Amino acid sequence: MFKGSMVALITPMDNKGNICKKSLKKIINYHIDNKTNAIISVGTTGESATLTRKEHTNVIMHTLEFADEKIPIIAGTGSNATSESILLTKKLEKSGVSGCLSVTPYYNRPTQQGLYLHFKAISENTCLPQILYNVPNRTGCNLLPETIAKLSHYKNIIGLKDASGDLSRINQIKKLVKNDFLLISGDDTTALDFIQLGGIGVISVTANIAANYMTKMCTLALQGDFIKARKINQKLNLLHHLLFKETNPIPIKWATKYVGLIESDSLRLPMTPLLKKNQNILKKVINSINL
Structure with a gap:
């Protein structure tokens, strides 16, 4: 279920900063039409940090409604408070989401033991599949391979989104986890190399506007055709970088x-x-790619 090009979906807002359901529906249909493999709703790119708890849940529910079971929805449910993560995850258990993406607790910089106990507690309080999310440059903490290995023993902790950009971690983690533990890139610039080293896809920012290209690239890469996949990636390479010219x-x-x-x-x-x-x-690059 979770493989290929998965989009870290933006949360559309109107000029007053309110959630724009019309635009949300339009962009979801765009991803269905372009065969994006899954939508991540209200993650970092979805501005989870500035949504109220009610808005956070509402956006996920609207995303499920508009997707109409045509594409899997993964809900961002991470928080820097374990109790908050558990509360939001449990609230979505019967919603229809296919799983949850849970970021490492930000700002409070927990130890590896704290990270382990945080994700363990979430796992033990839900039946929903959990994908760990490591993004140290935003959270101030780094989920180490040994901690990931310990967490992988929990049945509903099924994978990791790694946005560290450190490709050396892939082999380190693969040596410590079972073959069915999912390794997903969270960094568009290194995603193709990540897949070539054993990853199963990417949770992509670029896919918001280049869904067709990202789907094709990931499909080719997962089929082992890295020559054709790399041609697509080269076309998108500058765009990948420019989309982080300022903070995502x-x-x-x-x-x-x-x-x-x-x-x-x-x-x-x-x-x-x-x-x-x-x-x-950015305008010049987008026009050159003919998006």
Whole structure:
């Protein structure tokens, strides 16, 4: 179920900063049409940090409604408080989500024992499949291979999204976990290499506007045709980098509006609009790829 190109979906908002259901429906249909393998709703790219708890749940439920079982939905349910993660995960148990993406607790910088006990507690309080999410440059903590191995013994902890960009971790983790433990890239720039080293796909920011390209690239890579997959990746390489020219999701929100998939690139403070100079650079790249 969880493989290939999976999109870290933006959360569309109107000019007043309210959730825009019309744009959300449009972008979900875009991913269904372009055969994206799964949607991650309200993760980092979905601005989970600035949504209220009610909004967080509502966006996931609207995503399920608009997807209409045509594409799997993975819910972002991570928090820096274990009790909050458990509460949100349990709330979604009968919602229809296919699984949860749970980020390492941010800001409070737990020890490896703290990380282990955090994810263990979530696992023991739900039947939903759990994907661990390691993104140290945003959270201030790094989920180490040995801790991942311990957590992989829990039946419903099924995989890891690794956004560290450190490809050396793949082999380290693979040596410690069972063959069916899913390793998913969380970094578009290294995703193809990640798959070639044994990963099963990517949770992609770029896929928000280049879904067809990302689907084709991942499909080819998983079939072992890395020559053709690399040609696609080379075409997208500059775009991958520019979408992180400013803090995610600032560039991708602007880019998604530019290609006509959402009506507004509105963000909530402390996130700010994409700088004009970066808009011009990104515009040229998007036009050159013919998105």
